Amino acid sequence: MAQVFKPSANHLARLSLLAFVIIPGGLVGAGIAVSRSPWNTNVNVPLNQPVPFSHEHHVNELGIDCRYCHKTVENSPYAGMPSTHTCMSCHSQVWTNSPLLKPVRESYKTGVPLVWNRVTSLPDFVYFDHSIHVRKGIGCDVCHGQVNHMNITFKAKTFFMAWCLKCHRDPAKFIRPKNQVFNMEYRYPPDQSTLGKELMISYHVHKNGLTDCSVCHR
Amino acid sequence: MKMRMDILENQPVETKRDALLEGEQTLETVTHKVSSIVFEWNKHPRAWYVSLLVAFAFLGALTVGVAWLFYKGVGVWGINIPVGWGLAIVNFEWWMAIGQSLLLLSAGLLLMRQQWRKSISRILESTAIFAVMCAGIFPILHLGRPWVFYWLMPLGPNILGLWPQFRSPLVWDVFAMSTFMVVATLYWYMGLIPDIACLRDRTKNPTVQIITGVLALGWRGSARHWRRYQTAYYIVAGLCVAMTISAYSFVSFDFAMSIIPGWHSTFLPVFYVAGAIFEGVAIALTIIIPLRAWYGLQSYITDVHIDWLSKYLLGSNMVIVYGYFAEAFYTWYGGDKYEKLVLRNQMFGHYAPLFWIMMACNLIAPLILWSPRLRRNITIVFIVSIFVNLGMWLERFISLITSLSRSYIPSTWGFYTPSIWEIAVFIGSIGLFLFLMCLFVRFIPLMSLTELKTLLANDEGGKNHSR
Numbered sequence: 001m002a003q004v005f006k007p008s009a010n011h012l013a014r015l016s017l018l019a020f021v022i023i024p025g026g027l028v029g030a031g032i033a034v035s036r037s038p039w040n041t042n043v044n045v046p047l048n049q050p051v052p053f054s055h056e057h058h059v060n061e062l063g064i065d066c067r068y069c070h071k072t073v074e075n076s077p078y079a080g081m082p083s084t085h086t087c088m089s090c091h092s093q094v095w096t097n098s099p100l101l102k103p104v105r106e107s108y109k110t111g112v113p114l115v116w117n118r119v120t121s122l123p124d125f126v127y128f129d130h131s132i133h134v135r136k137g138i139g140c141d142v143c144h145g146q147v148n149h150m151n152i153t154f155k156a157k158t159f160f161m162a163w164c165l166k167c168h169r170d171p172a173k174f175i176r177p178k179n180q181v182f183n184m185e186y187r188y189p190p191d192q193s194t195l196g197k198e199l200m201i202s203y204h205v206h207k208n209g210l211t212d213c214s215v216c217h218r
Numbered sequence: 219m220k221m222r223m224d225i226l227e228n229q230p231v232e233t234k235r236d237a238l239l240e241g242e243q244t245l246e247t248v249t250h251k252v253s254s255i256v257f258e259w260n261k262h263p264r265a266w267y268v269s270l271l272v273a274f275a276f277l278g279a280l281t282v283g284v285a286w287l288f289y290k291g292v293g294v295w296g297i298n299i300p301v302g303w304g305l306a307i308v309n310f311e312w313w314m315a316i317g318q319s320l321l322l323l324s325a326g327l328l329l330m331r332q333q334w335r336k337s338i339s340r341i342l343e344s345t346a347i348f349a350v351m352c353a354g355i356f357p358i359l360h361l362g363r364p365w366v367f368y369w370l371m372p373l374g375p376n377i378l379g380l381w382p383q384f385r386s387p388l389v390w391d392v393f394a395m396s397t398f399m400v401v402a403t404l405y406w407y408m409g410l411i412p413d414i415a416c417l418r419d420r421t422k423n424p425t426v427q428i429i430t431g432v433l434a435l436g437w438r439g440s441a442r443h444w445r446r447y448q449t450a451y452y453i454v455a456g457l458c459v460a461m462t463i464s465a466y467s468f469v470s471f472d473f474a475m476s477i478i479p480g481w482h483s484t485f486l487p488v489f490y491v492a493g494a495i496f497e498g499v500a501i502a503l504t505i506i507i508p509l510r511a512w513y514g515l516q517s518y519i520t521d522v523h524i525d526w527l528s529k530y531l532l533g534s535n536m537v538i539v540y541g542y543f544a545e546a547f548y549t550w551y552g553g554d555k556y557e558k559l560v561l562r563n564q565m566f567g568h569y570a571p572l573f574w575i576m577m578a579c580n581l582i583a584p585l586i587l588w589s590p591r592l593r594r595n596i597t598i599v600f601i602v603s604i605f606v607n608l609g610m611w612l613e614r615f616i617s618l619i620t621s622l623s624r625s626y627i628p629s630t631w632g633f634y635t636p637s638i639w640e641i642a643v644f645i646g647s648i649g650l651f652l653f654l655m656c657l658f659v660r661f662i663p664l665m666s667l668t669e670l671k672t673l674l675a676n677d678e679g680g681k682n683h684s685r
Contacts (some may be wrong), residue, residue, distance in 0.1 A: 004418070004427045013436065028373075040619055162379025 036158070046152040047117050050103050059148040059184065066140055066182050072209045077129040081116060084108045119153050120144070136203045137175045141184050142167070148184040168210040172196030173203065238269045238334055239673050240517040248670050252413075252663045253420055255513060258332035259660060264513045264588070266656060273622055273652035281579040284359065284640050294364055294639045300620020301622045301634035306360035309644050311469060311614045313353035313651075314395075315490070319464040319498025321402050323530075325458035328451075334526050335541075336669035337518045341509065342502055343406045344662070348654040349501075350398055357391055359643065382475040394465040401461050405454045411437050412447070412668045466491050473617070480560035480621035485544060490542045492537035493610060496580075499531045500606035505655070509664070521594055528599055531606065535584040542581070556626060564620045568633060572612050573620075579609025 021211075038045050058064050067073060072080035084107040089103055107114050122128050133143075140147065145156020157163060167174045175196050180186045189195060200207070209215065254261075287294055297304040324342040325333035335342075358367045370382050370392045382389045418430035437443060464646035470490035474482035503524070511517040549557045564573050583605040587593045619634050658664065 004424075004431045010436070013432075160377040160379070162375070162377050165379040208515070 007132055018050055041158045041160075043052055043158055044154055044156070046150075046154045047119055049152070050114050052152060054099060054151045055147045055153055056149055056151045058124065066184075073130045074134050077127075077131065079130045084114060084208050091164055111170050120154050120159060122159065126216050128216070134181055135178070136171075137174055137178050137181060137199055138167070139181050139183065141186070142174055146184060164216070165211065166213070169207075171207060172200055175199045175203070178203075236522060238337065238522055239670070240520050243517070243631070243674060245671055245674065248674070249416060249667055251419070251515075251518070252665050252667050252670070253417055254436065255659065256417060256663060257421065257600050263512045263661070265508070266659065269652055270656045273649045273656055277653060278646075278648020278649075279642045280649055282410070283646055286409050287359060289642070292360065294637060296635050296637040296640060298632070298634075300625060300630050300632045301619060303360070303618055303622065304634055305615075305640040305644055306356045307319075307472075308611065308614045308618055309647060310353050310356035310360075311618075312354075312611050313349045313647065314469050315466065315494035315497045315610070316501050317350035317353060317402070318344045318462045318469075318491075319496075320349070320502060321398075321458055321492040322407070322462040323502070325405065325455040325462070326456045329459065334476060334523055336508060336673055337515075337665050338502070338523055338527075339669060340409065340454030340662075340664055340666045341506055342653070343402070343409065344499075344658045344664075345502065345505055347399070347402050347406055348651050348658070350402065351394065351654065352651050354395055354399075354652075355647060356643075357388065357395075367592060387468070387475055390468045390471060397461060401454070401457055405451075405458050408447075408451055408454055409666055409668075412439065412663065413663045413666060415439065416667050417663065418496065460521065463491055467495055472597055478621045478625055479554070479556035480617065482562075483545075483548070485525040485541070485548070489545075491536075491540040492534055492541065494531065495612065496531065496534035496606065497610035499527055499534060500603040501532070503527050503599055503603035504607060507596055509659070513659075513664075515665070518670065521596070524596060524599055525593060528593045531584055531603070532587050535580070539581055542577075557624050559624060560621055563624045564616055567620065567624065569616060569620055569623075573616055576609050576612035576616060579605040580613060583609070615627060628663045 034040060059066070069082035069086055070079040071082075071086075072078055084104060087101075087104050088108050091104060095101055103114060106112075143157055143159075147153065147156075172193060173196060176186060176188070177199065199205075241340035267552055295304055295306070297306075320342040324339045324346070328339070358364050361367055369378065372381055382392075411434055414430050418427060418434050419428055419650060421430065467487035467490065470486040471630050474483060474486040476482060506527070507524065510516055546561060549561045564570070583602050586598060586602055599673060623633055624631050
């Protein structure tokens with residue numbers, strides 16, 4: 001009977017041992033890459049909105065404070081989206097005939113609110129409160145990035161649990177004076193490690209409880 | 219090993235009644251019988267097709283049950299507080315016990331050089347692997363969000379920034395099961411290599427030649443091959459014995475680590491391993507008896523094998539009986555009122571009928587086998603094995619549900635009734651098992667050719683080692 005395999009098949013057989021490394025390694029690597037890619041996280045992917053609102057224009061160029069529109073951010077879990085009335089407080093005077101603002105005028109006329117597309121969304125099993133973060137000296141840009149330079153708003157961070165924990169495990173690196181929370185251009189000083197610890201003491205931020213499961217998963 | 223020239227010349231070896239190999243057997247008859255089941259695929263008995271059909275029907279139940287569970291969540295099951303563990307964990311333990319004990323049996327008997335394991339070892343090992351595959355689906359399904367089951371594996375650094383909770387028995391189960399699958403598959407496959415090489419050399423089909431050629435890993439059957447093979451096989455068998463005992467003890471820690479009355483006992487790991495052997499031997503009988511009838515294997519799996527398995531059933535039964543009495547004694551002697559409550563609830567509470575059925579199955583039914591005359595009646599052995607399977611399933615149901623439904627504070631008492639979706643998944647797991655068994659019988663030599671042939675090399679057809 002003829003041989004099924006040629007002698008060279010021996011080399012192939014030995015080479016195939018590499019598959020035990022390459023296939024599991026490749027699968028794990030692919031999992032890591034896909035879960036961290038913008039395809040999964042939506043980081044840096046601009047989202048279409050009913051009105052092409054530019055934070056760059058309103059915040060950076062005109063200097064409107066975050067809280068003018070997101071007015072419940074200091075005392076509510078939700079930062080709050082502006083009502084059409086808030087938009088019209090200026091746009092009844094400026095750009096009154098702009099075709100881009102037609103949906104806003106429609107909404108104002110009919111009383112049906114604009115439906116914005118959510119840029120950052122947390123899972124239902126995560127409890128998040130804006131007010132406590134703002135009151136303890138965590139700036140907007142820590143989580144949302146430099147929104148003041150975004151023409152169309154996009155997600156700036158992954159919002160992975162590991163990312164949340166980076167700060168919850170060591171808040172001293174990210175905490176800043178309360179009066180700098182809404183300063184989108186804030187730069188951490190070189191002595192942040194000492195300043196951060198001092199701020200934690202004066203704001204009563206206790207590191208020990210911050211990584212309890214029930215802090216976020218209630 | 220003593221080599222006899224007449225075997226090599228294919229002279230028939232005279233065998234006696236009640237030997238491990240009956241009839242006039244040569245190397246060729248053994249090889250032909252076993253390999254023909256694989257090669258002559260169109261000659262499978264009708265029972266094989268019926269089993270496959272039943273398996274597909276049950277797999278349908280599994281598909282529907284799992285799909286509905288994934289769509290709606292674990293709320294479709296009957297579980298709730300206080301009974302958060304229902305049929306999923308009962309079935310997990312039941313299947314897991316089969317897997318652990320049959321692998322332990324195969325490897326342990328090899329190390330003890332028991333000749334009668336040789337014709338049933340392949341069936342035991344395959345059953346073990348398939349049973350653990352069935353067991354594996356339950357811990358995943360019982361998670362609230364089954365699609366993120368891989369969070370139980372230590373895949374750090376991950377996007378959660380967390381390692382799994384190493385103090386949780388659920389995580390230990392992951393380690394126990396993955397270790398089992400690796401070691402068991404290795405042991406099973408090692409045993410297969412010379413047999414696959416035999417298929418490779420006998421087949422005329424070029425595709426089969428290539429597939430079996432790759433799987434045989436270049437086995438030539440040289441003396442050097444055999445020497446290394448034997449050494450490695452014994453080492454892996456030793457690993458299997460250590461691993462199965464520790465892995466199944468881990469399963470018992472799911473309970474023993476808690477503070478629920480009735481579970482919180484140091485006796486549990488021993489009881490679990492003994493109970494597993496009891497259950498495993500019973501399921502082995504349930505599978506082997508029909509299989510040998512359908513495929514006409516009575517000359518290879520003889521009445522001696524059935525007799526030995528029955529004796530193992532009796533032996534492990536004695537440990538179980540001891541276990542039940544010891545548990546009752548400890549409860550009484552310990553004097554803890556919550557433990558006493560659990561025992562009283564088991565015997566006279568809501569689930570008491572199940573308890574007495576279990577006692578009938580586990581304590582009374584196996585007693586029949588003490589009679590040698592009845593033990594040699596295959597039908598009776600088969601019926602007893604079915605009873606034991608049921609009894610051991612009930613045993614896990616009772617220990618799990620009674621303790622959870624009546625724990626410390628009366629305000630937390632409740633009842634549990636399995637929903638139809640839990641039952642569908644249980645039936646589905648039986649279907650999965652049956653399906654895998656059908657594939658096994660179709661594609662893999664269901665007895666180890668290598669081991670069977672060594673029986674021929676012994677004087678008197680292996681009889682000298684059968685007692």
